[in-house]
Amino acid sequence: MVVHALEPLVVRHTLRLPAPAGPAGQGEAVARQFDAVLMSVGFKLSADLMKHLGGLSPDAVRETAERTLETVRRMVGDHVQHNVYFLDFPANVPDTVAFWASCVAEALADDATRESTLAQLSSGVLNLLTLPSYGTYRHTYEEMLAAHDELIPAAGDRQIVLHLGGDAETEVTALYLALAGSSTPLGEEALADLAVLAEACVAGPQPEEIPxxxxxxxxxxxxxxxxxxxxxxxxxxxxxxxxxxxxxxxxxxxxxxxxxxxxxxxxxxxxxxxxxxxxxxxxxxxxxxxxxxxxxxxxxxxxxxxxxxxxxxxxxxxxRGEKTVRSFDSRVEELLDRGDVAGATELLKSAPGRLFRSLDRLLRAAWEETPERQRDVRDAVVAAAVEVAPQVAGRVVLSVREHLHNRRPEASAAPRIHVNRGGRAWAQPDTRADLPATHRERLIEALDAETRRRLPAPGRLLVDPDILDVALPLSGKATSAGLGVLPRGSVTPVDGELLRFFVYWKQTARTTDYDLSALMLNTDYSMLSWLSWTALTQVEGVHSGDITDAPDGASEFINLRLGAARGPYIVPQVDIYSGEGFEETAESFFGFMLRDGDQQGRPFEPRTVRMKSELRGTGRVALPLVFARDEDGRWTAKWLHFYLKGSPATNQVETNRVSVSMLVRAAVERDHLTVRHLVHLMAESADDVTLWDGVRLPDGPVTFIGLQRPDGLPDGSRVLTPENLRDVIPA
Structure with missing residues (x-):
């Protein structure tokens, strides 16, 4: 097993560094230097890891530092150079029309472009891409760095602790067993990582089951x-x-x-x-x-x-059609076409997962029965679901529980949202008949009882309040690979005065133009304003400038002052204006940073990055998340991970605002099943439940559920964080 090659996978998935091996020595000084450099990109060594490194030779610590820094910089997006079109961004960003006029003036002053520019102006239509000063960097990355002051650290800067793991082979094997035996589907990156781990671990221990x-x-x-x-x-x-x-x-x-x-x-x-x-x-x-x-x-x-x-x-x-075998689904459809809901239900009992996914349809189909038969048929449907529930996968039980919660009559006014496995999303008015409240509530009660039965006793439960509104990871396909990325539907607080979005892309073979934009919405989800290459400045903030070609990589930023936001919703999006799709580029990712009001620094400061998400969906418009302000003025982020089909080219925030608004409304008004739900169920069998204050550590082993593992938890504690939250989903 080649452990050094697999070490980055362990760090990315677990935030644990396999215990570095090497000659003993006096590595304390180099370990402190390593920790200081890590802090500049928003990471830190745990006390145990610092102690372990201190007992190694300086050369062994340096080798470990080089490998680890490369991994964490890539995790946060600091492995590339993030330049901006406007050198002083976010300062001195010009008005859009004034900027375009300056580009025209420069083109007219250039002998090579004067004639073609005059011809375009006389026709009344001007292509900005023909202007030599538009869309490409006019200064080097080093010149941009020199124009910005050094970032002054703030208490709110992100700091992720890297913990000491076991030996490399143990950590790699544990990661393999966790991914292979996951009870929920993995995302694209995790599945690719599993393929690598499987090749390395095929001769070793194997999971008891691969569901x-x-x-x-x-x-x-x-x-x-x-x-x-x-x-x-x-x-x-x-x-x-x-x-x-x-x-x-x-x-x-x-x-x-x-x-x-x-x-x-x-x-x-x-x-x-x-x-x-x-x-x-x-x-x-x-x-x-x-x-x-x-x-x-x-x-x-x-x-x-x-x-x-x-x-x-x-x-x-x-x-080839040479032999006919009737499918299970066709038999079910035939019974439903005849109006035999009871017969279809009985048949579906032999496929418990399909029965669960058909519950809504079966209950609605009972409307076609005679009035005296309706209740009996629905009772039979509910009884069948309760009977087969122990045979249904935990993630399906929880998915149906979430679905039934969102079928309340008061939730029917919101648009119905559809998302395929590639993240492609669309919304439409919900025209389905309401489910009978009695049967819906009986099913919810039965599903909660089944989930409660499967959950292990947690002992002492210590819960970070910030994770309570994180959506349960029922599928890795409902999220994206990256740092600080949470499952679709998760809600987390946003603490900071300055919010900065960024997108980076590097084209593979042909000219590619991505456009970062932000749509501001009113309380009724109608468009209020936007920031993009067509609107560089607004009351809320500024855009860093349009880059239209990325052979060596390109970045765009939007800087927003949350206190100045006029509407309650801010929707960042990435539009493919031309060129390669998200899955075709050599690399593409989106993220956001949070800063205090007086923090300056470079446009991209890794320690202020709160989320960095890979862009790998199948649409032409990406909607990573939405920021919402409540009645008390507090801001939260709700994760979307949506992709719109968009147009083959020239996608712009102005032209897709209607579909975006409908999707945002559907997402904001939908309740996802969160960690809070499972904590509530686990609490019934827990010895005690404590909300963690972020400071005091327990005096004995606990089951800790939080956004990040605290340093110094007692030995024997079980830790559930977003990196392994799928483990809490019952099998």
Whole structure:
């Protein structure tokens, strides 16, 4: 196992540094220097880690410092140079029209561009991109740094503690087991990390269970590479494994281009398919859901060459339509089309997860029954759900619980929001009939009882109040990779006078123009004003200037004074004006910083960064989060992680304001299931529950739930922070 290569994964996912090894020595002085440099980017060594480093040789500490600093700088976005168009930003940003006029004047003064500029002016339409002084940096990064004073540290600056871990192999194995055995789907970055860890850990300890199918696919790929037995119980498991082998999409959201496979691999996949179908021929019904993918895979596997596995050949016969196997869903739909809700419910009991996902529809479908039958049918639906609840995944139980809470009659006025697995979001008026209150409440009570039954006794519970409104991570796909990023629907306080957004992108092959904007909304979610390249200054703040090409990387910033905000909602967004999509660029990320009113410094100061989120969605407009002000004047951030489809080019904040406003309203008015809910359920079996004041540490082991692990928790404590909050989701 190559531990140094895997160490950054441990730091990113756990904020633990595997115990550095090396010759003993007097490393205290170098360790203090390491800690000081870490603090400049918003991190700090724990007391235990500082002590451990102090016992190593200075050279060993330096090597550790170099590796760790590279990792944390990348985590916070400080691994690139963040320049700005206007040298003195946020000072001396000109009025938009005055700035454009100065660009025109410079173009007219340039012999090379005078004639074309005059021609455009005479036509009445001017393309800013043809002006030589528009859209590109006019000073070097070093010149920009020289124009800004050094940042004066403030008490509110971010400081994340890096804790001492076990030896590298132990930490890597623990991370592998945690990711592979996760009860909730992982995000794109975490799934890629799991693939790397699986290759390194395939010969070591394995999780007792891998409940998430995508995780199973990447683990199976590693197991296939060393000849270990495959973990397969559906035909789709084999298809996902084939996608993993082709470096494709194991979520099956996007088509995978299968490549030629060696005979041993083909034999392993066909043998796996044969065993699954032989054990349960009914599983052939799953083939129809991915018929085209199976056809393409069959062209690579050549099942006709292997008559010893006849059941595998049946899979491809179903995909080609040569054999008919009725799907489970079609049987359910037939019953519902006939109005037989009770029959559909009885059938769905054999697939508990699908029954849970169909509860809303089944309860509404009962309206079509005769009045005397309606209550009996609904009672049967609720009884079926209660009966199968112990067999349903914990994240599905909690997802349905959240859904039912948001089906209250008073919540029906808000738009209905839809988000696919790629983060693409859209909203529409909610025209569904209300659910009967009695049955909705009975289901909620039953789901809470089931969740309570599965939660382990926490012993003494110590809770950081700031985490109570963080949404439960029911899926890693409802968030983005990065630092300080929380699941969709999370709400956290915003403490600071100056709010600064930033976006960075680096194009891969063609000219790419991203535009950072901020939309200010009224209480009724109508547009009040905006900041963008078309409106560089507003009462609320200023824009750093438009950059239109990023071969070496480019940054844009928006600086806002929260006290000057006229409306209660601020919605930052990143629009793709032209060029590569978010998933095509070499790198792209968004974030925000908070500063005290008198803090100056560079446009980008890593220690003030509160969140840095990768931009990797499938739309052309990114909406990372929304800032909201309550009636008492306090600001909070609510995480969105939305992507709008947008236009192929020339996306602007002004042209998508209607769709953004509807999405923001739907998101703000939706209640997500949060940590507060699970703490409430856990409290019933806890020895005691204490809200942490941020200062006093307990005198014995506790279950701590908070945004960051405190330094000095007693040995034996269980710690749940956003990095491993998925562990609290019952299996």
């Amino acid at each position: 998430v199918r995508e995780n199973r696919a990447v683990v199976n790929r590693a197991r296939l590479g060393v000849g270990a037995g495959l973990l397969l119980d559906t035909v789709t498991d084999v298809l996902r494994l084939a996608c993993a082998l082709a470096e494709g999409d194991v979520t099956l959201r996007e088509p995978t281009r299968f490549r030629g496979m060696s005979r041993p691999v083909r034999r392993a996949l066909l043998a796996g398919l044969d065993s699954v179908v032989a054990a349960s021929p009914a599983k052939l019904a799953d083939v129809a859901a991915h018929r085209e993918a199976w056809k393409r895979l069959g062209e690579r596997l050549h099942p006709h060459e292997y008559p010893r596995w006849p059941h595998a050949a049946e899979v491809f016969a179903v995909a």
